[in-house]
Structure formats: structure tokens, C-alpha cells
Amino acid sequence: MSHLSILPTVYSSVDLLEASLRDEGFNVVVGGLMARFGRDPLLVDLLAEFGDSPSLGWIVGSDGVLTMVGDLQRIARHHGLEGRLQRVARRYAVRSALDAAEQFTPGTQMMLEPS
Secondary structure: OOOHHHOOOOOOOHHHHHHHHHHOOOEEEEEEEEEEOOEEEEEEEEEEEOOOOOOEEEEEOOOOOEEEEOOHHHHHHOOOHHHHHHHHHHHHHHHHHHHHHHHHOOOOOOOOOOO
8 A cells, every 4th residue: 555645746846747757658858848729839847748648738837836737628538648647746756755855864875666
């Protein structure tokens, strides 16, 4: 049983989100242009694509929080994308927790082994 659901998943680090997306198989571009239906492309801080699924983008707000942008209706209809994004959130939460632990105990080495 995983207890990772208790970890916060507010995205505030482009680097951690980029790594988590890549680990889950997304093609990621930092500072990309996201195509939008019937509108000019949108400059996003992080652009992620996976196969034939719609592009996902994240923009860093003035509060430092990354907000996802995209065509939510098309995203919701894409089979498997929701589960993949849930795994990205878990990966991000683990990375964030490990980074926080490193802040308290500099120089400590942690190893994760696959189960």
C-alpha cells in the first residue's frame, strides 16, 4: 500500500516536473509554444507531448506555482492519459519529498530500489 497520496502535489519546480514527465515517457520542451485550436500559439514554461495525445503546457504563475493549460475536453477523452498524469504526480511528490529531506540533512544519500 502506498502512502504517497498524503504528499502534496502542487507543482512549484519546473525541473522536478520536467524529470517526472520524462520518466513517464513524455517528450518535454522547456519554453515551448503550445498550439491552440483557433487561436495563436501560447508560450508555456513547460510543454509535454505523449504520442497522439493533446499537448499539455504549464505556466509559472507570479506565486511560483505551475498551472496546467490545455484543451481539457480533448485531454479527458484520451485513453490512458489520466493514469499517466497521476503517475507523474506521484513521481513529482517523491522527488519533492526527497529534495526536502536533503535540505534537512545535507550530504545524506538516499537510494530508491524498484519493488
